[in-house]
Amino acid sequence: MESITGFCSSFVPAWPRWSVQLLVSMTVLLVSSSGVKLLTGSPEVTDKKTAKQKKASEALLGQFKAFKMQYLTVYLVIMLADWMQGTHMYTLYLSYGVDISALFLCGFMSGAIFAPFLGSAVDKIGRKKSCVIYCVLEIIINCMEHSTNFTVLLAGRVLGGISTNLLFSAFESWMNSEFRKRKFPEAWLTEIHSSASVVNGSMAILAGIVAQWLEDMMGHIGPFKGAVGLTAVALMLILQWPENYGERSEDDKESSDSDSLFSQFKLGWTTTLKNPDLLKIGIVQSFSEGAMYTFVFMWVPTLLKLAPNSDVPTGAVFSSLMIAITIGGNSYPIMQKFFKSSEMAASAIYLLGACSMLVPVLCLTMGGNCFYPVLVAFMLVEFSIGMFMPAAGICRSKVIPDNLQGAIMNIYRLPLNLLVVTGTKCTDLLDTTTVYSIVGAWFFIAAVVQFTMTDTWKSWFESDSKASASASTKTKGKITSTPPKSKAKPKATPRRSTRTPGRSSSRSRSTTRSKSKSRT
Numbered sequence: 001m002e003s004i005t006g007f008c009s010s011f012v013p014a015w016p017r018w019s020v021q022l023l024v025s026m027t028v029l030l031v032s033s034s035g036v037k038l039l040t041g042s043p044e045v046t047d048k049k050t051a052k053q054k055k056a057s058e059a060l061l062g063q064f065k066a067f068k069m070q071y072l073t074v075y076l077v078i079m080l081a082d083w084m085q086g087t088h089m090y091t092l093y094l095s096y097g098v099d100i101s102a103l104f105l106c107g108f109m110s111g112a113i114f115a116p117f118l119g120s121a122v123d124k125i126g127r128k129k130s131c132v133i134y135c136v137l138e139i140i141i142n143c144m145e146h147s148t149n150f151t152v153l154l155a156g157r158v159l160g161g162i163s164t165n166l167l168f169s170a171f172e173s174w175m176n177s178e179f180r181k182r183k184f185p186e187a188w189l190t191e192i193h194s195s196a197s198v199v200n201g202s203m204a205i206l207a208g209i210v211a212q213w214l215e216d217m218m219g220h221i222g223p224f225k226g227a228v229g230l231t232a233v234a235l236m237l238i239l240q241w242p243e244n245y246g247e248r249s250e251d252d253k254e255s256s257d258s259d260s261l262f263s264q265f266k267l268g269w270t271t272t273l274k275n276p277d278l279l280k281i282g283i284v285q286s287f288s289e290g291a292m293y294t295f296v297f298m299w300v301p302t303l304l305k306l307a308p309n310s311d312v313p314t315g316a317v318f319s320s321l322m323i324a325i326t327i328g329g330n331s332y333p334i335m336q337k338f339f340k341s342s343e344m345a346a347s348a349i350y351l352l353g354a355c356s357m358l359v360p361v362l363c364l365t366m367g368g369n370c371f372y373p374v375l376v377a378f379m380l381v382e383f384s385i386g387m388f389m390p391a392a393g394i395c396r397s398k399v400i401p402d403n404l405q406g407a408i409m410n411i412y413r414l415p416l417n418l419l420v421v422t423g424t425k426c427t428d429l430l431d432t433t434t435v436y437s438i439v440g441a442w443f444f445i446a447a448v449v450q451f452t453m454t455d456t457w458k459s460w461f462e463s464d465s466k467a468s469a470s471a472s473t474k475t476k477g478k479i480t481s482t483p484p485k486s487k488a489k490p491k492a493t494p495r496r497s498t499r500t501p502g503r504s505s506s507r508s509r510s511t512t513r514s515k516s517k518s519r520t
Contacts, residue, residue: 016307016309016311023323030330040334063184064188068195070240073237074131077231080230081234083203084226087207087223088215091220107157108417109417111161115412118166121406122170130166132238135231135232138227169410177244177402190390193393194330194333196390200389201327202322205326272411280452281453285392287442287443287445287449288443290423294420294426297424302360302374303317305432328384331386332345343454346391346392347450350388350447351443352383354443357381357436357439364433423439
């Protein structure tokens, strides 16, 4: 390892040695995790000896692989374009000399305002059309980034909030609906979500290199020009997709456009509010992703404060963090084997993120040289993010109705964006230790709420309910069977009647008839 580090350092002499060691170590771990994933594979997809695989024909398996490639190819191009913008948007606005915080805040608020209404439109007009609209919006937005006018940039951020909601709802909704439409086994869904997490991390690493090359060639606007070309390629690929709307009732299909859109909006909200599992998934997603986005604002200033001589090559550290996400995506299918369900695995992942945030909290509180422990903790946070992306996708697909995926997933964006705004403001108003405590608390809340959706929690709750009911029954039985003590003499036991049942019944019926006649 030392010789490899020395060899790599010769190409980047300006980088501190620790950054080269970090990048080399993370690369070795990435290659190792990828090799393990290839060797073990996903048993639901590649192991021909499992029960599910015996039921699935070779033709169905081939169709699944083609579908997976069709979706991931578009996802790869879209995420590469998105990451290229994200890594250089701050420097672009800085070169324009505009109010950067106002632009970012406008984007988050736009996402929060439009999220509740946008999802219903996604389900109504179709998921493929929504993906096409996303691509068109992104091309327009990246063209607007060429302007130095603040009003034009502000309008671009408003459209950016809309496009971000589409990015994280329309594509996944199309994939989930098309997956079930083609009747693939549900267990195979893990393979797509895991691969999407790996693709996301890989494109983030590649985006840093490609964006830097474009910036060197064309200036700060270079990455955005590249994003326009990539988005146009994605648009051409999406046009080959079939359209889907989810499983809709005949009433929805026959209703008018305005009525159907309003009913979809209303149905999405009422379904979310009435279903406890849907509410819990929304809480988990909001707190976990809110913690993730707040952490994004914190890691650079924290490392600059703790690093020796404040020398931090942010590009190298960013690539290492993205490699950690990719390793997490590779590791999730393996990790899931050790848990009974994806809900249990997700709860453990969020707990890992919460525990990782304890390191900067304790180190910054106690002081001293804690740069390396904090750096390792940051890698663990990104590793957990790489794992909870597929875990969260699988948990969402289990509880969100197919015909309301766009509506409900965008409803979740409302509290998420509000938490992101809150976390962003906390970074300006509170000290670093307090902010990391909040991030850890949000991860912990996500872990606890996710755990309440597991079979283990439900079995505990049911056993407690049965135990309390049994105890109540026993108590009532004891009260009934134990007569109160009294000094009064016991009543004499009545003599057993010698009348036959038939005669007694006859007399009773005749008495009843006579009473009814007298009333008449």
